[in-house]
Amino acid sequence: xxxxxxxxxxxxxxxxxxxxxxxxxxxxxxxxxxxxxxxxxxxxxxxxxxxxxxxxxxxxxxxxxxxxxxxxxxxxxxxxxxxxxxxxxxxxxxxxxxxxxxxxxxxxxxxxxxxxxxxxxxxxxxxxxxxxxxxxxxxxxxxxxxxxxxxxxxxxxxxxxxxxxxxxxxxxxxxxxxxxxxxxxxxxxxxxxxxxxxxxxxxxxxxxxxxxxxxxxxxxxxxxxxxxxxxxxxxxxxxxxxxxxxxxxxxxxxxxxxxxxxxxxxxxxxxxxxxxxxxxxxxxxxxxxxxxxxxxxxxxxxxxxxxxxxxxxxxxxxxxxxxxxxxxxxxxxxxxxxxxxxxxxxxxxxxxxxxxxxxxxxxxxxxxxxxxxxxxxxxxxxxxxxxxxxxxxxxxxxxxxxxxxxxxxxxxxxxxxxxxxxxxxxxxxxxxxxxxxxxxxxxxxxxxxxxxxxxxxxxxxxxxxxxxxxxxxxxxxxxxxxxxxxxxxxxxxxxxxxx
Amino acid sequence: xxxxxxxxxxxxxxxxxxxxxxxxxxxxxxxxxxxxxxxxxxxxxxxxxxxxxxxxxxxxxxxxxxxxxxxxxxxxxxxxxxxxxxxxxxxxxx
Numbered sequence: 001x002x003x004x005x006x007x008x009x010x011x012x013x014x015x016x017x018x019x020x021x022x023x024x025x026x027x028x029x030x031x032x033x034x035x036x037x038x039x040x041x042x043x044x045x046x047x048x049x050x051x052x053x054x055x056x057x058x059x060x061x062x063x064x065x066x067x068x069x070x071x072x073x074x075x076x077x078x079x080x081x082x083x084x085x086x087x088x089x090x091x092x093x094x095x096x097x098x099x100x101x102x103x104x105x106x107x108x109x110x111x112x113x114x115x116x117x118x119x120x121x122x123x124x125x126x127x128x129x130x131x132x133x134x135x136x137x138x139x140x141x142x143x144x145x146x147x148x149x150x151x152x153x154x155x156x157x158x159x160x161x162x163x164x165x166x167x168x169x170x171x172x173x174x175x176x177x178x179x180x181x182x183x184x185x186x187x188x189x190x191x192x193x194x195x196x197x198x199x200x201x202x203x204x205x206x207x208x209x210x211x212x213x214x215x216x217x218x219x220x221x222x223x224x225x226x227x228x229x230x231x232x233x234x235x236x237x238x239x240x241x242x243x244x245x246x247x248x249x250x251x252x253x254x255x256x257x258x259x260x261x262x263x264x265x266x267x268x269x270x271x272x273x274x275x276x277x278x279x280x281x282x283x284x285x286x287x288x289x290x291x292x293x294x295x296x297x298x299x300x301x302x303x304x305x306x307x308x309x310x311x312x313x314x315x316x317x318x319x320x321x322x323x324x325x326x327x328x329x330x331x332x333x334x335x336x337x338x339x340x341x342x343x344x345x346x347x348x349x350x351x352x353x354x355x356x357x358x359x360x361x362x363x364x365x366x367x368x369x370x371x372x373x374x375x376x377x378x379x380x381x382x383x384x385x386x387x388x389x390x391x392x393x394x395x396x397x398x399x400x401x402x403x404x405x406x407x408x409x410x411x412x413x414x415x416x417x418x419x420x421x422x423x424x425x426x427x428x429x430x431x432x433x434x435x436x437x438x439x440x441x442x443x444x445x446x447x448x449x450x451x452x453x454x455x456x457x458x459x460x461x462x463x464x465x466x467x468x469x470x471x472x473x474x475x476x477x478x479x480x481x482x483x484x485x486x487x488x489x490x491x492x493x494x495x496x497x498x499x
Numbered sequence: 500x501x502x503x504x505x506x507x508x509x510x511x512x513x514x515x516x517x518x519x520x521x522x523x524x525x526x527x528x529x530x531x532x533x534x535x536x537x538x539x540x541x542x543x544x545x546x547x548x549x550x551x552x553x554x555x556x557x558x559x560x561x562x563x564x565x566x567x568x569x570x571x572x573x574x575x576x577x578x579x580x581x582x583x584x585x586x587x588x589x590x591x592x593x
Contacts, residue, residue: 019558019568035563040553042570049582079577091551095544099534106532107539114534114556121552138540146584166577173570179552303547350589402537437547462516 005104013122014115016268020179027185029486036186039177040197046170051164053077057144059216059254064140064322064344064353065206067365068315070464071308073198077144080282085319087175087191088312090123092489096393099400109312128171131319136160138326187477188316190470192304199468202265206256206461215254215352224260253350253367256461263458270273270449273471274300274442279434282420283412292420299442302394302401304470306443307450308387308396311463314363321360350354368457383451387444390489394443398436406432409497446470 027035049057057077062117074083079174094116097103105112114252135141142150144158145484169447181190209224232251249257269455277299285291301471321342329338342360344353356360362381366372372379398404411427419430483489536543542553 007538014557015559017558018566019556020552020563021560022555038567042574045574046575048574049581051577051584079574083536087551088549089529091544095549101534107536107541108533110541110554111556113536113539113541117552118556118558156589169573173566173573175572176561178565182550182552183555183563184553187565189544189548191549191551198559300545305547305549307550329519366572398546400538401544401546402535402539404534404538407538432567445584455552471548478548 002163005120007103007105007112010119011113014118015123017118017121018176019118020183021177022183023185029489030484030491032186032482033489033491035180036193039180040193041187041192042196043174043177043194044201046174047075047078049078050081050163052100052146052159052166052167053141053144054146056213057141059141059213059351060144061353062143062288062346062353065319066350066352067367067460068318070199070202070460071311071467072315073195080174081135081167082128082171084178084191084194085312085315086124086127086131086171087178088308089127089316090120092192092309092312093123094120095400098154099396121179124175125172127176129170132171132320134323134326136164137147138323147316153267161414187482188471188475192238192467193475195308195464196468196472196475199464200472203261203461203465206264206388207261211257213255214347222255224251224255226261229255230258238473250367253347253352259456260458260461263453263456263462264465267449267453267458267462268469271446271466271469273303274445274449275408275470277442279438280379281430281434282486283417284420286418286424289418295417295419297431297438299438300446300470301395301403301435302440304446304467305397305475306390306394306439306444307386307470308464308467309393310386311467313389314385316359325360327478329332365454365460366457367459368427369455379455383455386451386454387447389445390447391440394439398439403435405429405435408435413470 017306049055054060060246063076065074066076068074068084068085070081072088073080074085075081094103098105098107105116106117107113121363139150141159141163142148143161148156148159172420174445178190178194178261181188182190182195182284186193205224207225207227210228212221213224214221218241223232226249229252230245233245250257275298278296279299280294280340284294301377323342325341326340328341329335337454342358343356346417347354348354352367354367355364362378363383363385364378366375366379405428408431411426412427418424419427425482450463450466454460456462533536533539536553537545544550
């Protein structure tokens with residue numbers, strides 16, 4: 001072969017990177033449930049606030065990333081500050097690069113596959129370091145570090161190191177937990193399980209979270225849940241006040257609002273509806289006469305992955321764009337250059353950093369329906385880039401993931417299945433007529449759903465729901481398959497024996 | 500381009516044939532090279548599931564339970580730091 005390969009660089013890190021042992025034998029159904037629940041619980045513990053910040057730091061942090069948080073399970077001011085962004089970015093970089101043959105790896109060889117996998121892990125680890133360092137460098141935590149006054153004190157190196165260590169180690173541990181899930185100790189994929197979990201818990205908390213927080217820059221305190229706050233402040237005897245309360249429930253931006261909840265609800269319905277559409281290809285057995293069945297090909301052939309990919313790309317553009325503006329302005333670059341890239345402006349009521357102009361502005365989502373209507377060019381550019389990225393990815397992914405027409409034709413051949421009325425050779429051709437069309441149109445509809453939620457002011461909640469619900473379907477499917485294959489759970493049969 | 504069309508293949512007909520067979524061989528080998536770990540028959544991302552880690556690579560082998568306990572241990576150490584901060588904060592502020 002000769003020449004330089006990126007994969008060979010990974011080799012040097014092999015001995016020091018932790019590697020989860022694959023299960024020696026197949027993990028039993030009940031054991032998988034225990035691992036899933038345990039891992040999920042530990043993942044949720046990551047919502048613990050970071051040590052070294054003032055209490056209720058999530059309201060005081062000046063936040064440039066508020067619109068991508070819910071998609072990647074990034075919780076402000078907690079250990080999950082980076083959420084799943086490093087892992088997901090690393091996975092997409094490597095797998096798409098391999099699929100497009102941008103990296104020289106023969107995945108048919110075991111050693112190359114191992115290097116490929118370690119490369120993904122290394123990238124996830126490295127990205128966590130980069131994101132965390134970038135956030136701290138940009139002064140993201142400066143006004144919430146306990147006992148630190150940005151105007152008077154010198155750089156709080158100790159606090160920075162403490163924060164950096166916490167964020168990076170939790171991100172690494174999350175990567176390893178993803179690996180536990182992926183290696184067959186649990187159902188489905190780790191990334192998607194964690195995303196689903198985060199979306200599900202957040203949706204419930206957004207609606208009926210009962211914690212009461214003091215609202216920043218105001219003397220009121222409000223419940224976390226949108227509906228909870230509405231019910232709490234509702235009074236039967238002053239209809240005028242109620243109108244204001246209801247309006248507030250739909251429009252508040254510091255805490256979750258009802259607008260986001262309804263967008264999530266509609267999105268859930270939309271995804272479930274789309275999930276049901278499929279084409280059934282009649283198949284017959286080549287070995288047994290008269291055996292015939294159908295092989296379903298879903299409209300959402302690639303699930304929520306295209307939408308996740310599109311938002312991963314845009315989120316990375318946003319994150320690195322924000323870092324670049326900070327670095328440029330700290331280095332004393334001309335103001336014009338910085339504002340060409342993106343100009344952030346603080347919204348005093350929510351402490352979010354909103355983009356005002358610049359390239360990044362056109363690739364960011366709308367903060368409200370009003371902004372969608374007021375800046376039509378940005379709306380169009382944003383929606384267009386999401387849809388194009390999703391569709392491009394869906395088309396590619398239907399070929400490069402292991403479920404391409406060719407792969408399925410091979411599976412058919414191995415199992416002695418053929419499409420009714422077609423010869424063996426033309427199976428791949430027949431499937432190739434259906435699969436890319438299904439995946440592209442499915443991705444288009446799903447991306448449309450996600451974008452519609454964003455344009456209505458969902459602030460990422462709609463997108464998170466799209467990804468969450470479609471991943472939940474995937475995980476559930478694997479769960480049911482496992483349940484039927486293992487002949488049910490021993491635990492439930494023991495329980496039913498008790499009755 | 501119009502001038503080169505009439506020219507014979509550089510290096511003669513023989514080497515043209517040779518080049519064609521190597522090109523064919525290359526195309527064949529790239530076709531045989533799987534595009535993902537799943538199409539290589541080794542698990543990995545499927546059409547709807549994104550999986551990263553399905554092979555067992557060399558490295559520092561750890562048991563999954565060790566990782567889960569480490570994670571819990573890490574969480575508890577952060578909680579203990581929080582508790583200490585609360586306690587000392589009470590004493591210093593009063």
